[in-house]
Amino acid sequence: MKLEVEGLTVRFGPRVVLDRIDLAVPSGGLHVILGGSGVGKSRLLRCLNGLERPAAGTVRVGEREVTSMGERELEELRQDVGYVFQHSALFDSMSVFDNIAWAAREHRGLRGADLREEVVRCLARVGLQTFVESMERLAPAALSGGERKRVALARAMALAPRVLLHDEPTAGLDPASSRLVGDLIGALNKDEGLTSVVVTHDLDLAMRLAHRISLLAGGRFVFEGTAGQLRERSAGGEVRRYLEGERADEDAEPLASPLTAGQE
Ligand SMILES: Nc1ncnc2c1ncn2[C@@H]1O[C@H](COP(=O)(O)OP(=O)(O)O)[C@@H](O)[C@H]1O
Ligand SMILES: [Mg+2]
Structure with missing residues (x-):
């Protein structure tokens, strides 16, 4: 499912x-x-999934216009467009298993054996299948940050989305967990045919994962292109300076004119 944002x-x-x-x-x-x-x-x-209405502009998901949707349409949209929050946002009072089951039950109406099978499939998808039994008892708080993030991905997959939005997926994770979570996001995109949008300040993640990258600074995209093109244009550590905020706003010399770099 394609995504188009204008203005x-x-x-x-x-x-x-x-x-x-x-x-x-x-x-x-x-x-x-x-x-x-x-x-x-x-x-x-x-x-992108209507959690916020912009002051101006349009957002299209597939053929649907998001900014003019009512609450009911937005609810339907959010089943197709999953959102993985920065701090995972799991329900702490529920077991890991029930966190995932909740999504599949509420949004897809799965029950009984079908529901259980789907939860196991989602856990397997994020490499946690060996823990199925303990996941029925464990609360999210008992897990490491990396494991919580994987459970959040599993819960998002339980909606059977077509689009997945990831907010800072590696924030607060150690390097090994960051790589694992990055690999999972890439695998879900590829194997499930998802359309994925990742927002991050993690340059390594972007370079490893992206089909295309947009660099946001001072309210505009100052670069849009592939990881290879970004690497070429940022040899002097320019991108890192953007990410650290030293070149934000007016003084910033665009790396390329917005939205044109690297587009044939
Ligand atoms: N309570 C708020 N609600 C909405 N916007 C806010 C709020 N507080 C600050 N902002 C503004 O929104 C900007 C962008 O916030 P955000 O999208 O969270 O940034 P990022 O995710 O890139 O760190 C902030 O720099 C700030 O100017
Ligand atoms: Mg943020």
Whole structure:
């Protein structure tokens, strides 16, 4: 399912956080939006499944226009467009198993043996199948950060989404867990034919994972292209400086004109 964003504008009071952003992700694409802290990555992602309504612009998912949807349509949309929150946002009062079962029951109406089978499949999808028995007892709080993130991915998959949105999937994880979670996001995209959007300040993750990368700074995309093109254009550590916020806003010399770099 493809994603198309045009002229997306998001404000915080009088301040323009996102300034007429355009973005196109083809069906099955894996697009990484890279940016430093506070540049508006989460707010952009939230607009993609209607958690936030932009001040201006349009968001299309498949053939549907998101910004004009009512609550009911938004609920339907959010089954197709899963959102994996930065801090996993699992239900702490439920077991790991029930966290995943909840999604499949509430949104797809699965019950009984079908439901159990689906939960096991989702756990297997994120490499946690050997723990099925203990997952019925364990609370998310008992898991490591990396495991919690994998459970959050499993819960998102239990919705049978067509699009998956990831907010800072490696934030707070050690390098080994970050790599594992990155690999999983790539595998889910490839094997399940998902369309994936990842927002992150993790340059290594972006380089490893992305089909295409957009670099967000000062409310605009200052680069759009492949990982290889980004590497070429940032030899002097320029991208890292963007991510650390030293080149934010007006002083920033764009790496390339917005949305044109690397597009044939
Ligand atoms: N309570 C709030 N609600 C919405 N926007 C906020 C709020 N507080 C701050 N903002 C603005 O939104 C900007 C972008 O926030 P966010 O999308 O969370 O950034 P990022 O995810 O890139 O770190 C912030 O820099 C700030 O100006
Ligand atoms: Mg954020």
